[in-house]
Amino acid sequence: MEKREFRAESKRLLDLMVNSIYTHKEIFLRELISNSSDAIDKIYYKALTDENISFNKDDYYIKIVADKDNRTLTISDTGIGMSKEELEEHLGVIANSGSFAFKNENQIKDGYDIIGQFGVGFYSAFMVADKVTVISKTFGSEEAYKWESEGAEGYIIENTKKDIVGTDIILSIKENTEDEKYDEFLEEYRLRGIIKKYSDFIRYPIKLDITKSRLKEGSEDEYEEYQEEQVINSMVPIWRKNKNELKEEDYENFYMEKHFGFDKPMKSIHLSVDGTLRYNAILFIPQEAPYDFYTKEYEKGLELYSNGVLIMEKCADLLPDYFSFVKGVVDSEDLSLNISREILQHDRQLKLIAKKIEDKIKDELALILKNNREEYEKFFESFGKQLKFGVYSDFGMNKEVLQDLLLFYSSKEKKMVTLDEYISRMAEEQKYIYYAVGESVDRIDKLPQSEVVKDKGYEILYFTDDIDEFAIKVLMKYKEKEFKSVSSGDLGIETDDNDKDNEKEMEENKDLFGFMKDTLLNKIKEIKPSKRLKNHPVCLSSEGELSIEMEKVLNMMPD
Numbered sequence: 001m002e003k004r005e006f007r008a009e010s011k012r013l014l015d016l017m018v019n020s021i022y023t024h025k026e027i028f029l030r031e032l033i034s035n036s037s038d039a040i041d042k043i044y045y046k047a048l049t050d051e052n053i054s055f056n057k058d059d060y061y062i063k064i065v066a067d068k069d070n071r072t073l074t075i076s077d078t079g080i081g082m083s084k085e086e087l088e089e090h091l092g093v094i095a096n097s098g099s100f101a102f103k104n105e106n107q108i109k110d111g112y113d114i115i116g117q118f119g120v121g122f123y124s125a126f127m128v129a130d131k132v133t134v135i136s137k138t139f140g141s142e143e144a145y146k147w148e149s150e151g152a153e154g155y156i157i158e159n160t161k162k163d164i165v166g167t168d169i170i171l172s173i174k175e176n177t178e179d180e181k182y183d184e185f186l187e188e189y190r191l192r193g194i195i196k197k198y199s200d201f202i203r204y205p206i207k208l209d210i211t212k213s214r215l216k217e218g219s220e221d222e223y224e225e226y227q228e229e230q231v232i233n234s235m236v237p238i239w240r241k242n243k244n245e246l247k248e249e250d251y252e253n254f255y256m257e258k259h260f261g262f263d264k265p266m267k268s269i270h271l272s273v274d275g276t277l278r279y280n281a282i283l284f285i286p287q288e289a290p291y292d293f294y295t296k297e298y299e300k301g302l303e304l305y306s307n308g309v310l311i312m313e314k315c316a317d318l319l320p321d322y323f324s325f326v327k328g329v330v331d332s333e334d335l336s337l338n339i340s341r342e343i344l345q346h347d348r349q350l351k352l353i354a355k356k357i358e359d360k361i362k363d364e365l366a367l368i369l370k371n372n373r374e375e376y377e378k379f380f381e382s383f384g385k386q387l388k389f390g391v392y393s394d395f396g397m398n399k400e401v402l403q404d405l406l407l408f409y410s411s412k413e414k415k416m417v418t419l420d421e422y423i424s425r426m427a428e429e430q431k432y433i434y435y436a437v438g439e440s441v442d443r444i445d446k447l448p449q450s451e452v453v454k455d456k457g458y459e460i461l462y463f464t465d466d467i468d469e470f471a472i473k474v475l476m477k478y479k480e481k482e483f484k485s486v487s488s489g490d491l492g493i494e495t496d497d498n499d500k501d502n503e504k505e506m507e508e509n510k511d512l513f514g515f516m517k518d519t520l521l522n523k524i525k526e527i528k529p530s531k532r533l534k535n536h537p538v539c540l541s542s543e544g545e546l547s548i549e550m551e552k553v554l555n556m557m558p559d
């Protein structure tokens with residue numbers, strides 16, 4: 001027997017679980033069933049793709065047994081199981097769980113909510129159990145192991161016996177206290193309800209022993225109780241269900257059970273396509289960016305199933321980079337199970353599905369922009385940068401898709417506007433779409449360069465993201481109107497800057513300008529008098545393709 005300590009992060013989370021006052025403790029069952037389902041997915045896939053393994057579909061199931069006398073609830077599965085190392089690796093360390101990551105203390109303070117809404121995998125068992133025992137035998141091994149823990153003190157691992165491959169999770173359910181009730185997690189009707197609510201679409205049977213009564217043999221009025229095993233879930237994956245049968249809540253539950261995000265999805269999209277190309281998909285547009293969204297660690301992709309069997313957890317080829325925030329599943333009967341990642345990349349079917357998905361997401365976003373502006377603006381706060389990056393990164397190949405989804409802050413409206421809205425308000429003689437670049441709206445407001453444009457009554461778009469100007473440089477035009485920085489040399493506005501006046505002033509101030517130029521040496525190319533300035537003594541402008549701000553960004557980039 002070996003006694004081990006949990007790692008620090010796990011310990012903190014465990015504490016949180018044990019002391020959780022969260023009312024929806026019931027989600028522990030969702031978490032454990034989903035782990036069992038994942039484990040069966042793995043062995044099922046192995047069996048389907050390895051002809052040396054013969055298998056029987058009935059061999060795959062999840063069984064829940066409540067034992068009131070011993071206060072235990074056991075969740076057994078015939079999944080792939082865990083080796084000793086895997087028990088250690090997967091259950092000893094929370095950081096290994098894909099479902100949760102502590103980023104900062106604030107999140108821990110808000111911990112109750114996080115746990116409540118989304119669960120954190122295996123450890124949620126400690127919300128209802130004071131001891132958790134895991135007995136597992138992994139595929140291809142003769143040995144079985146027992147992992148056991150009573151919470152933060154640590155855990156033990158030892159050899160044990162188990163007949164079939166798979167995992168049993170035995171929860172010693174806590175005693176009721178004055179404020180907290182746990183007995184219900186040993187009640188059939190309650191367990192049945194939880195399974196139906198959260199795990200109905202799990203593709204493997206979830207079996208529960210239901211107590212029934214019948215007439216005693218030979219008796220006419222004496223009844224006896226007996227147990228009958230029942231499959232509780234409908235086993236139809238949610239994406240195969242009819243849209244009409246589903247409520248928004250069902251999609252939200254699915255989103256949470258899959259750990260697609262810590263938020264509520266902004267939009268759920270359900271596609272059932274029949275015809276030459278057959279597939280079902282459920283897509284989610286999240287509301288908030290995950291903490292790692294704008295980092296290298298973030299991996300885009302959709303879960304890919306072939307006729308109900310999971311073949312890839314994150315199929316990147318199904319999503320363009322600029323929609324990398326989309327989560328969901330795609331299931332197609334037309335994909336081969338044995339397909340390798342390399343072949344998949346070139347698969348025609350997959351490409352067609354990806355195209356349809358892209359179109360659908362675009363259309364949905366456009367609809368939200370049109371019908372629910374507030375919601376869209378929130379979305380744009382989270383993911384707008386990614387859309388602008390999309391315009392920029394593919395050299396404008398996708399500008400048709402993306403340009404109408406962009407929002408920029410407007411000097412006139414004092415809020416976010418679309419390019420189309422800008423155009424529709426343009427004065428007749430106005431030649432360009434004007435923009436100004438700066439760190440913040442406040443700072444741009446004070447830019448001397450924008451005065452002339454504003455005085456003309458023209459609207460200016462404020463670019464506060466580094467990517468903004470790069471993106472519109474790639475767009476070049478919107479509906480035939482070119483973009484123009486307010487700090488560019490030629491603003492296309494009639495000013496009093498006529499050459500004759502300027503020449504005169506140039507001549508008069510020759511010495512001053514010469515001194516200024518010498519002092520600033522190579523930093524500037526030319527000094528000119530200007531009538532553009534009203535409240536400011538001086539401003540910088542640029543003539544070439546690059547604005548001053550773009551040069552700043554480029555200079556910051558590593559070579």
Ligand code: ADP
Binds near residue numbers: 036
């Ligand atoms: P996640 O499911 O997000 O990975 P969990 O905390 O729920 O995180 O589970 C951690 C890991 O433990 C799983 O990824 C899996 O490798 C392993 N595991 C948990 N339950 C089982 C099970 N019933 N059968 C096999 N492996 C399991």
Ligand code: MG
Binds near residue numbers: 031034035099121122
């Ligand atoms: Mg899990």
